[in-house]
Amino acid sequence: MEKFTTVTGVAAPMKRSNVDTDQIIPAVYLKRVTKTGFDDALFAAWRQDPEFVLNQPAFAGAQVLVAGPDFGTGSSREHAVWALRDFGFKVVLSPRFGDIFRGNSGKAGLLAAQITEEDLERIWAAIDADPGAKMTVDLEARTATIGDLQVAIEIDDYTRWRLLEGLDDIGLTLRNEEAISEFEARRHKWLPTTLPIQ
Amino acid sequence: MSTQHDVLTHDGARPRTLAEKVWDDHLVVKGEDGQPDLIYIDLHLVHEVTSPQAFDGLRTADRPLRRVDLTIATEDHNTPTLAIDKPIADPTSRIQIETLRTNAAEFGVRLHSLGDKEQGIVHVVGPQLGLTMPGVTVVCGDSHTSTHGAFGAMAFGIGTSEVEHVMATQTLPLNPFKTMAIRVEGTLKPGVTAKDIILAVIAKIGTGGGQGYVLEFRGSAIRALSMEGRMTVCNMSIEAGARAGMVAPDETTFAYLKGRDHAPKGADWDEAVAYWKTLPTDESAVFDAEVFLDADALEPFVTWGTNPGQGASLSGVVPTPAEIEDPNERSAAERALEYMDLQPGTPLKDVAVDAVFMGSCTNSRIEDLRAFASVVQGRTKAEGVRVMVVPGSARVRLEAEAEGLDKIITDFGAEWRFAGCSMCLGMNPDQLAPGERCASTSNRNFEGRQGKGGRTHLVSPLVAAATAVRGTLSSPSDLDDIAVPAGAIAESMDA
Numbered sequence: 123m124e125k126f127t128t129v130t131g132v133a134a135p136m137k138r139s140n141v142d143t144d145q146i147i148p149a150v151y152l153k154r155v156t157k158t159g160f161d162d163a164l165f166a167a168w169r170q171d172p173e174f175v176l177n178q179p180a181f182a183g184a185q186v187l188v189a190g191p192d193f194g195t196g197s198s199r200e201h202a203v204w205a206l207r208d209f210g211f212k213v214v215l216s217p218r219f220g221d222i223f224r225g226n227s228g229k230a231g232l233l234a235a236q237i238t239e240e241d242l243e244r245i246w247a248a249i250d251a252d253p254g255a256k257m258t259v260d261l262e263a264r265t266a267t268i269g270d271l272q273v274a275i276e277i278d279d280y281t282r283w284r285l286l287e288g289l290d291d292i293g294l295t296l297r298n299e300e301a302i303s304e305f306e307a308r309r310h311k312w313l314p315t316t317l318p319i320q
Numbered sequence: 321m322s323t324q325h326d327v328l329t330h331d332g333a334r335p336r337t338l339a340e341k342v343w344d345d346h347l348v349v350k351g352e353d354g355q356p357d358l359i360y361i362d363l364h365l366v367h368e369v370t371s372p373q374a375f376d377g378l379r380t381a382d383r384p385l386r387r388v389d390l391t392i393a394t395e396d397h398n399t400p401t402l403a404i405d406k407p408i409a410d411p412t413s414r415i416q417i418e419t420l421r422t423n424a425a426e427f428g429v430r431l432h433s434l435g436d437k438e439q440g441i442v443h444v445v446g447p448q449l450g451l452t453m454p455g456v457t458v459v460c461g462d463s464h465t466s467t468h469g470a471f472g473a474m475a476f477g478i479g480t481s482e483v484e485h486v487m488a489t490q491t492l493p494l495n496p497f498k499t500m501a502i503r504v505e506g507t508l509k510p511g512v513t514a515k516d517i518i519l520a521v522i523a524k525i526g527t528g529g530g531q532g533y534v535l536e537f538r539g540s541a542i543r544a545l546s547m548e549g550r551m552t553v554c555n556m557s558i559e560a561g562a563r564a565g566m567v568a569p570d571e572t573t574f575a576y577l578k579g580r581d582h583a584p585k586g587a588d589w590d591e592a593v594a595y596w597k598t599l600p601t602d603e604s605a606v607f608d609a610e611v612f613l614d615a616d617a618l619e620p621f622v623t624w625g626t627n628p629g630q631g632a633s634l635s636g637v638v639p640t641p642a643e644i645e646d647p648n649e650r651s652a653a654e655r656a657l658e659y660m661d662l663q664p665g666t667p668l669k670d671v672a673v674d675a676v677f678m679g680s681c682t683n684s685r686i687e688d689l690r691a692f693a694s695v696v697q698g699r700t701k702a703e704g705v706r707v708m709v710v711p712g713s714a715r716v717r718l719e720a721e722a723e724g725l726d727k728i729i730t731d732f733g734a735e736w737r738f739a740g741c742s743m744c745l746g747m748n749p750d751q752l753a754p755g756e757r758c759a760s761t762s763n764r765n766f767e768g769r770q771g772k773g774g775r776t777h778l779v780s781p782l783v784a785a786a787t788a789v790r791g792t793l794s795s796p797s798d799l800d801d802i803a804v805p806a807g808a809i810a811e812s813m814d815a
Contacts, residue, residue: 148768149746154412192527196559198463225482302358314451
């Protein structure tokens with residue numbers, strides 16, 4: 123995974139709450155067996171509306187999505203993260219995230235960071251005042267800056283560290299191989315296996 | 321668990337909740353300095369949609385699948401529910417299914433394919449095989465994995481990167497959850513079911529209310545539920561934002577499990593039960609949050625909007641957004657009513673539907689089908705309404721047919737389908753047309769969830785059945801004035 127330090131790019135406002143992962147990527151696009159090429163599927167239904175925010179020329183090439191509360195609720199589909207990433211987004215800011223979406227983001231190099239509802243309104247106002255303005259998100263300093271406005275972003279220490287270092291989770295876990303084997307040796311003998319019953 | 325988890329001792333000195341006990345018993349490495357804990361996974365359920373990229377990852381890194389004996393796969397999301405003996409018509413769906421078959425064969429994973437008697441929705445298959453049991457950890461690349469918490473298991477949905485992680489290591493790095501007690505006390509009125517409980521819980525705490533929590537459903541109304549009812553409740557925990565929901569194991573749990581294919585046998589059974597009895601939350605344990613729901617006051621519940629928290633009693637009316645205080649909720653309600661094409665103040669029972677979907681991992685088990693059949697028996701479906709009944713697994717379908725439920729359902733005028741996720745998610749051929757309105761026993765009423773432009777009202781199997789009879793959102797009590805022709809019941813049961 124690529125190391126994440128600072129991103130500077132156009133910030134697009136998503137002025138809706140409860141943007142579920144079915145909206146981020148409808149199920150019909152989940153049939154692919156690859157991990158890339160989902161950019162056309164991002165917000166597929168909403169993008170048909172010419173008024174939709176990502177269809178506005180000011181927000182072309184946006185890298186930061188600033189969304190209402192409860193972004194990424196619903197289905198566990200990691201395709202939602204891949205679609206945002208393939209479209210060009212590096213960061214999503216929201217006051218609250220669906221738990222699974224937030225976890226998936228960290229695994230795929232997308233920064234999903236929390237901001238307060240007050241800061242959300244202030245950022246939206248800043249974008250409204252200057253559509254297409256660039257925002258700088260600094261993961262090291264935990265800040266997001268647009269124009270004169272700087273706000274704090276929140277992310278758990280472990281995900282931040284992994285993003286900053288670009289670390290692969292599985293490699294990290296396999297350092298505990300001995301502990302995993304020891305645990306396996308002490309599991310209850312009656313626990314089920316999926317092997318066919320003879 | 322949160323901060324309390326840090327001071328937790330393993331000698332049981334501090335009173336603990338069910339969730340904390342299961343967590344502690346699966347701790348491989350305790351995280352230090354802000355690192356997550358490493359948790360062992362007892363059962364990994366796999367399906368075709370969220371696994372291909374994970375298998376690919378293993379191949380690329382030349383890593384084996386660590387515990388094929390704790391992994392099981394089924395085909396459900398993409399599969400058609402008609403003509404299952406024919407090749408899948410949609411080429412991309414077919415490739416995804418074929419990819420799962422190739423991957424399962426290559427890595428040695430047990431797979432139940434379309435046409436197999438154990439095929440079905442992944443969350444129906446696990447419990448019916450006896451693989452889901454109290455105190456185990458269960459994951460699957462599907463958010464409705466929370467279903468399995470009904471057994472007192474800790475079960476949650478994961479993304480594809482985590483699927484690969486479990487395949488490679490049989491563990492997951494996880495930050496401890498907080499715990500929330502959802503106490504439901506009292507007795508449900510006739511016609512009120514597990515589905516109404518969970519829809520009311522979500523309406524009460526909101527779609528984000530459970531974020532960061534494991535929910536424990538407690539209280540007399542939960543204890544009185546069957547295992548299948550408990551599965552319905554836990555299934556939709558994710559719709560309240562919680563990755564997992566749990567119910568403490570009790571005699572109902574043990575009776576359901578005993579004798580199932582993979583349940584412990586003989587002396588192992590006794591040992592397992594003795595362990596399971598240690599799992600319920602200690603009397604003086606403290607939850608991070610508590611919510612109370614009065615079961616006596618509950619009525620059949622239905623959603624009017626485009627997220628599962630936008631619901632109301634069926635006897636009520638479509639809400640007026642202008643009366644909602646929170647600005648985010650108000651604008652969400654305005655958008656929802658526009659999408660749903662509903663007018664504020666309309667009695668919900670006046671809302672006419674085009675389709676009724678009876679199925680999904682929320683409500684497709686044998687008791688759900690029995691409940692549906694008990695209402696439609698001897699009646700004829702409303703004209704112009706399309707009614708689909710989709711059992712959750714091939715085994716449930718066979719069981720229903722042995723009881724004659726298929727006959728009751730087809731006599732009613734409904735379609736009797738093969739097992740799968742079907743119209744829950746607009747991924748396979750079973751979809752709503754744009755603008756169509758559906759009363760659905762599934763779990764999500766998101767925009768376009770059941771097909772682009774489709775409109776979904778989430779309901780219980782009893783409400784689905786009564787709605788299919790009248791053609792407008794209804795509960796069984798609304799059918800009192802629509803008499804069942806004399807002799808019709810006996811006739812169908814004999815058939």
